[in-house]
Amino acid sequence: MNLIIIFISAALINNFVLIQFLGICPFVGVSKKMDSAVSMGLAVTFVMVISAAVTWLIYNLILVPFDMQILEYVAFILVIASLVQLVEMFIKKVSKPLYDSLGIFLPLITTNCAILGLALISVLKEYSFMESVIFGVGAGVGFTLALVIMAGIREELELAPVPKHFKGAGITMIIAGCLGLAFMGFSGLI
Amino acid sequence: MSQKKATLMEEFLRGIWKENPILISLLGLCPTLAVTVSAENGLAMGLAATFVVISSSMLVSLLRNIIPSEVRIASFIVIIATFVTIADRYLAAYFPEISANLGPFIPLIIVNCMILGRQEAFASKNNILRSALDAIGVGIGFTLVLVVLGGVREILGSGTLFGAEVMWSGFHPWAVMILPPGAFLALGLMIGVSNWLNELGEKK
Numbered sequence: 189m190n191l192i193i194i195f196i197s198a199a200l201i202n203n204f205v206l207i208q209f210l211g212i213c214p215f216v217g218v219s220k221k222m223d224s225a226v227s228m229g230l231a232v233t234f235v236m237v238i239s240a241a242v243t244w245l246i247y248n249l250i251l252v253p254f255d256m257q258i259l260e261y262v263a264f265i266l267v268i269a270s271l272v273q274l275v276e277m278f279i280k281k282v283s284k285p286l287y288d289s290l291g292i293f294l295p296l297i298t299t300n301c302a303i304l305g306l307a308l309i310s311v312l313k314e315y316s317f318m319e320s321v322i323f324g325v326g327a328g329v330g331f332t333l334a335l336v337i338m339a340g341i342r343e344e345l346e347l348a349p350v351p352k353h354f355k356g357a358g359i360t361m362i363i364a365g366c367l368g369l370a371f372m373g374f375s376g377l378i
Numbered sequence: 379m380s381q382k383k384a385t386l387m388e389e390f391l392r393g394i395w396k397e398n399p400i401l402i403s404l405l406g407l408c409p410t411l412a413v414t415v416s417a418e419n420g421l422a423m424g425l426a427a428t429f430v431v432i433s434s435s436m437l438v439s440l441l442r443n444i445i446p447s448e449v450r451i452a453s454f455i456v457i458i459a460t461f462v463t464i465a466d467r468y469l470a471a472y473f474p475e476i477s478a479n480l481g482p483f484i485p486l487i488i489v490n491c492m493i494l495g496r497q498e499a500f501a502s503k504n505n506i507l508r509s510a511l512d513a514i515g516v517g518i519g520f521t522l523v524l525v526v527l528g529g530v531r532e533i534l535g536s537g538t539l540f541g542a543e544v545m546w547s548g549f550h551p552w553a554v555m556i557l558p559p560g561a562f563l564a565l566g567l568m569i570g571v572s573n574w575l576n577e578l579g580e581k582k
Binding site for chain 1: 404405407408409411412451452455456459460462463466467481482485486488489490491494554557558559560561562563565566567569570571573574577
């Protein structure tokens with residue numbers, strides 16, 4: 189039961205992008221087209237789940253026993269950077285078009301605050317191993333959801349008469365604000 | 379190098395307005411949106427990020443001929459993470475209240491694309507003086523936007539500025555401004571206004 193609550197809370201109520209502001213850069217950068225939004229969401233979810241597991245193991249089995257929590261940030265970021273490298277090689281091998289469409293944003297997953305944020309929040313909340321992994325899945329689903337909704341809206345937006353100074357980033361932020369308002373409606377769910 | 383080098387003053391000023399990391403390049407948005415509930419938080423975040431960008435730019439610039447280009451991104455991140463740990467411990471020791479307010483967003487400076495962007499685009503190609511000036515400019519630009527955004531949200535959302543009452547007594551705070559959606563709305567409007575100001579400037 190606890191696991192379900194963690195999942196719903198990470199995916200909807202405390203949506204990583206719209207409520208906690210983690211992972212805004214890819215959210216603004218890759219949400220122009222539906223298919224790249226979906227694949228970006230999946231790639232991020234994948235990295236999130238694995239890094240949630242690996243960082244939990246490193247923190248609780250290496251850093252805590254040796255009393256080296258001060259190295260937390262450096263250790264986490266190295267794990268994430270190598271995972272992203274792995275995913276990048278994997279996607280390049282499996283699907284070249286996908287690799288090209290994600291472009292610069294693929295290596296930038298390393299600097300996606302959602303992933304490091306996930307590891308840090310798991311440590312702060314003292315989650316168990318299983319809870320961290322479920323938290324990672326929920327956060328990934330929430331991220332993908334926000335990205336896909338945004339991409340859907342932005343595809344329609346191409347046809348809308350937006351005031352010229354708000355074109356691009358400005359209007360994207362304002363729409364994200366409206367989506368955030370909508371997601372706040374989930375807050376009574378648990 | 380055939381291209382004319384920018385003067386030192388230009389390196390410094392560029393980051394503040396013309397290539398402002400937030401308003402123009404849209405880098406480092408996560409902390410921008412998350413911590414700007416009040417002007418004070420914005421200022422603390424801005425100063426912490428400025429410290430990190432200046433120190434890591436200078437170190438990267440010194441090491442630029444030693445770091446092999448294949449592992450440069452990883453090296454930059456480790457350098458940044460080191461300085462962020464210093465900033466984080468310092469804030470936790472001397473300003474525990476601010477450190478608690480900012481929560482995980484201080485360690486998240488590590489993955490602030492603005493800082494990594496400066497290392498990749500500038501510090502790894504320029505000498506230490508230019509890198510330091512560039513980093514100071516970018517840091518000031520970042521801090522300014524954070525303080526203004528935090529100030530606007532604090533005035534409208536709680537009727538105060540740096541904790542002091544500024545609105546008239548009958549003012550009813552717009553609670554939405556200090557909630558997460560308010561951050562997006564305020565930043566969206568700020569980007570629009572800055573585009574408009576830029577255009578006005580060009581017409582003259």
